[in-house]
Amino acid sequence: MTVFLTGQLIANVTATDKDKGANSLVSYKITSGDSKKFTIDSKTGVITTSEKLDREESASYNLVITARDHGTPSLSSTVSVSVKVLDENDNTPKFSLPFYQASVLENTAINTNVLRVTATDPDEGTNGLVTFSILSGNTNGTFAIDNSTGFLSVKQNLDREADAFYSLLIIASDNAPKPNSDFVRVNFTVLDENDNSPIFVNVANFTIVENSALGTNVGSVSATDSDAGSNGQVRYSIVKGNKDEVFQINPISGKLTVNGKIDREKMASYILTLMASDQGKPAMKTERDFVITVEDENDNPPEFDAQEFLGLYSLNCSSRFPYLPKLNVRVFQTYLNCQVS
Numbered sequence: 001m002t003v004f005l006t007g008q009l010i011a012n013v014t015a016t017d018k019d020k021g022a023n024s025l026v027s028y029k030i031t032s033g034d035s036k037k038f039t040i041d042s043k044t045g046v047i048t049t050s051e052k053l054d055r056e057e058s059a060s061y062n063l064v065i066t067a068r069d070h071g072t073p074s075l076s077s078t079v080s081v082s083v084k085v086l087d088e089n090d091n092t093p094k095f096s097l098p099f100y101q102a103s104v105l106e107n108t109a110i111n112t113n114v115l116r117v118t119a120t121d122p123d124e125g126t127n128g129l130v131t132f133s134i135l136s137g138n139t140n141g142t143f144a145i146d147n148s149t150g151f152l153s154v155k156q157n158l159d160r161e162a163d164a165f166y167s168l169l170i171i172a173s174d175n176a177p178k179p180n181s182d183f184v185r186v187n188f189t190v191l192d193e194n195d196n197s198p199i200f201v202n203v204a205n206f207t208i209v210e211n212s213a214l215g216t217n218v219g220s221v222s223a224t225d226s227d228a229g230s231n232g233q234v235r236y237s238i239v240k241g242n243k244d245e246v247f248q249i250n251p252i253s254g255k256l257t258v259n260g261k262i263d264r265e266k267m268a269s270y271i272l273t274l275m276a277s278d279q280g281k282p283a284m285k286t287e288r289d290f291v292i293t294v295e296d297e298n299d300n301p302p303e304f305d306a307q308e309f310l311g312l313y314s315l316n317c318s319s320r321f322p323y324l325p326k327l328n329v330r331v332f333q334t335y336l337n338c339q340v341s
Helices: none
Strands: 009-012 026-032 038-040 046-049 060-069 076-084 099-105 113-116 130-136 143-145 151-154 165-174 181-191 206-209 217-220 234-240 247-249 255-258 269-278 285-295 308-314 329-335
Touching: 009 076, 026 038, 038 060, 099 113, 113 181, 130 143, 143 165, 206 217, 234 247, 247 269
Parallel strands: 099 181, 206 285, 308 329
Antiparallel strands: 009 046, 026 060, 038 046, 060 076, 113 151, 130 165, 143 151, 165 181, 217 255, 234 269, 247 255, 269 285
């Protein structure tokens, strides 16, 4: 607003009367218009302000001034005086809100408008023309602001796992030679998108003793997912390698337990392919092979490779042993006193 202080000179009107004596004396008076804002010296015709003037309240005033002589009868004439209140940069831009907050999805396309800030300045011309800029908080130049419209847009890839929150300080300034400014805080929360797969964090292999009881703990696997919410919740399953379903895995804890009979003499090791899946839609998945080595237990007695053993011997090198049918018999033939040539 432009303020004219009380008593400030506005104009000086004059009128002449060709008569003589009292008939030529002239007095001035405001006969129409805002006589509360202005006053006129009845003798000199000097118009001054009687109250402060504010351009933002009224940019102009129209006064009618009457000049009257002192004759009898009195004669008069009138003149119109237009007062235009010029602007002064005495208003500061003001944002429409005390602060702004919004959410933006990670991986939002570059140049997407995500929020608009607005500010007004009641001054006139360049004194009331507002421009915007980002003062601080704009890590890596992630956002940009249109200096005339106040639209904030994305300028760099948003990755919630790297930066989940931005707090920008925005300034609105008028375009006067000595500009006035206002400030506002804009907070952005970056929402998660399911763009990360689970990662197994323990890759050790396992051992289990054969004949272990059902429910025996084999070991546990663990995977992490840097996404948030259901996008980061991991579930486990066995994809392949689980012959005869001898193992099972807790889908939530990742704990592997015995679910069937384990016999080292039948299967000395297993290669289980385990999968970690998040709960996003669609889900992200990771597979990894784990080796389970079966340790021996003394669960087998020695076994002969024949049911009977038969020993035959002869003192005569020329004698022959009798024919034996094919039985589950191991025969030991011995010759005595035989010279080998």
